[in-house]
Amino acid sequence: MSKITKKDVEYVAKLARLKLSEKEKEKFTKQLDQILKYVDKLNELDTKKVKPTSHVLPLKNVFREDKIKKSLEVEKTLENAPEKARGFFKVPKVIE
Amino acid sequence: MKLNELTAHEIGELIKKGEVSSEEVTKSVFKRIEKVEKTINSFVTLIKDEALKQARLVDEKIRKKEKISPLAGVPIAIKDNMCIDGVLTTCSSKILENFKSPYDATVIKRLKENDLVFIGKTNMDEFAMGSSTENSAFKITHNPWNLETIPGGSSGGSAAAIASDEAILALGSDTGGSIRQPASLCGVVGLKPTYGRVSRYGLVAFASSLDQIGPLTKDIRDCALLMNLISGYDERDSTSCDYPVPDYTKSLINDIKEVRIGVPKEYFVKGMDEEVEKSVKDAIRLLEKLGAKIEEISLPHTEYAVAVYYLLATAEASSNLARYEGVKYGRRSQVAGHRSLIEMYEETRGEGFGDEVKRRIMLGTYALSAGYYDAYYLKAQKVRTLVKEDIDKAFEKCDCLITPTSPTPSFKIGEKIDDPLKMYLSDIFTISTNLAGIPGISIPCGFTKADLPIGLQILTKPFAEETILRVAHTYEQHTDWHKRKPRI
Structure with missing residues (x-):
């Protein structure tokens, strides 16, 4: 049985903001299905009593003093922007 | 021997004594690049003019008898x-093809302070996702030992540049083996430090809980010297550790008794490759003969x-790569x-x-999405704990x-x-290291009949890089695999 359908792939692509071609959708459906079947081997293990590890270091919150420091200048920040206007990043219309 | 064929510590000495200039060394490196780069393709960007300018500044400092670091003037x-x-x-x-960094990564800042000479940026799998460097949007890097095979990945360009003497030192990054596997396949030394040992500030994030920067070098001494410069706490990376940085060259002891x-x-x-198995077992026997206790x-x-790994790394990547949307930097679709x-x-x-990047974003997004989070992401985090506990337990004895x-x-280009x-x-032996956050090195330990390098991996406890360097150095003193050069 398939773990993932083309419809799932379309839904996930939407969440990930990725435009995929029809060919890509077909290919990813097949490949992701194969990968998900492989990772299913994790279910061989009983992990009811195991705590998850999100990070290896025993770090809690790392605080610093709330001091004002120099940041990247506006001009330098905008240097790489694909489109800009009057010191701002320019984007297509957000609100219809 | 040509200058570009020397190790960094040899060059550093010569420069310090005034026997060669950094400019001469840098020129010899670029001469080599001009000769072999067309066949190897290690680099995405070369910065020859800036490099020569930087080299002359170092030479000026030496003329003025200013105090310099052991790696001053060495091309990297x-x-x-x-x-x-x-x-x-x-x-x-492609999404970053025109992105010019507006600042220095912390490792770069530290290398600048120590007067190293930057020669260029090396090819990699796109966003460090891959094991062969074939996922680069720009070019295929060839393994200097056999041009029909891959150099490993994702730091394939850095490994190939060292193996072909196009660079004296290199930096790579390792999320699931991306320093060690290409080092192994290209016959060079590659170290992934403990998670938190080296600042990640200015390293483009792939999987933040696994990524770590480390050296690719021609021998262990070079690795130790470079580690001395890049290690240590950085207030700009809250996961970097405030843990003392030793002088790593002090652990280059030719003795592994006990x-x-x-x-x-x-x-x-x-079913594993027989030649790989034989070389590694021979290496273990040698270490035993030298006094190590094998168990x-x-x-x-x-x-x-x-x-x-492929659930956690992709989940983290799907989040990290959300920033590429054509607004603040990088490419914007012109449709x-x-x-x-x-x-x-x-x-x-x-x-x-x-x-590959799309595939991983998709997999990671899926693993994090409503309804699948517990089954995939959380499950993987729990098994990560089990993998780590195995390793912690091993280090008790x-x-x-x-x-x-x-x-x-190394395998054929296009094969996988x-x-x-x-x-x-391909990453099966390197991944657990990143999941557990421990350090690991790959060093050359033999060649196949077809003259392809084989690598030995040494792993140790968190922040015990000195143990790795000691064992690797002792092995290196009794073998000469690291001295072999590919014929190109």
């Missing part, structure tokens, strides 16, 4: 996912590491008439990312572990590129 290649102010940082991706070495049986499985141990959850912001995002990302770095030597799962399994 940087993987193209680390930021150098004013230089392109593409991550070998060192307890564990050999995990799960890393010698049926077979078990890491029972090893077989689950690849599955854990006419974006009706909405969302459409612009989708077009930009669809055009800008390559196949061992000082280090020895394994092959890669189950096979259409089978993602097969490619993922």
Whole structure:
């Protein structure tokens, strides 16, 4: 049985903001299905009593003093922007 | 011997004594690049003019008898996912092909303070996702030992540059083996430090809980010297550790008596490459002869590491790569008439990312999405705990572990590129290291009959890089694999 359908792939692509071609959708459906079947081997293990590890270091919150420091200048920040206007990043219309 | 063929410590000495200038060394490196780069393709960007300018500044300092660092004036290649102010940082991706870093990564800042000479940015799998460097959007890097094979990945350009003497030193990054596996396949030394040992500030993030920067070098002494410069706490990376940085050259001791070495049986499985198995077992026998205590141990959850990794790394990547949407930097889709912001995002990302990056964003997004989070992401985090506990337990009775770095030597270009799962399994021996956050090195330990390098992996406890360097150095003193050069 398939773990993932083309419809799932379309839904996930939407969440990930990725435009995929029809060919890509077909290919990813097949490949992701194969990968998900492989990772299913994790279910061989009983992990009811195991705590998850999100990070290896025993770090809690790392605080610093709330001091004002120099940041990247506006001009330098905008240097790489694909489109800009009057010191701002320019984007297509957000609100219809 | 030509200058570019020397090690960094040899060159550093010569420069310090005034016997050669940094400019001469830098020129010899670029002469080599001009000769072989067309066949190897290690670099995405070369910065010859800046490098020569930097070299002359170092030479000036020496003339003025200013105090300089042991690696002052030595040319270094940087993987193209680390930021150098004013230089392109593409991550070998179309989406960043015009991105010029507006600042220095912390490792770059530290190397600048120590007067190293940056020669260029090396090719990699796009966003460090891959094991062969074939996922670069720009070029295929060839293994200097056999041009029809891959150099490993994702730091394939850095490893190939060292193996072919196009660079004296290089930096790479390692998320699941991306320093060690290419080092193994190209016959050079590659170290992934403990998670938190080296600042990640200015390293383009792939999987933040696993990524770590480290050196690729021609021998262990060079590795120790470079570690001295890049290690240490950085207030700009809250996961970097405020833990004392030793002088790593002090651990280059030619003596491993009483060192307890564990050999995990799960890393010698049926069906593995026979030549790799033989070379690694020969190396273990040599270490035993030199006084190490060898013990077979078990890491029972090893077989689950690849599955854990490809869920966690992709989940983290799907979040980290959300920033490429064509607004603040990088490429924006030029498809006419974006009706909405969302459409612009989708077009930009669809055009800008390559196949493997899209596949991993998709897998990671799926693993994190409502309804699947517990079954995939949380499950993988729990098994990560089991993998880590195996390793912690092993270090209760061992000082280090020895394994092959890669189950096979280098493979043919194109051989695995259409089978993602097969490619993922190339990382089977390197992934647990990142999941557990421990340090690991790959050093040359032999060659196949077809003259392809084989790598030995040494792993140890967190922040015990000195143990790795001591064992690796002792091995190196009794072998000469690291002195072999490819014929190109």
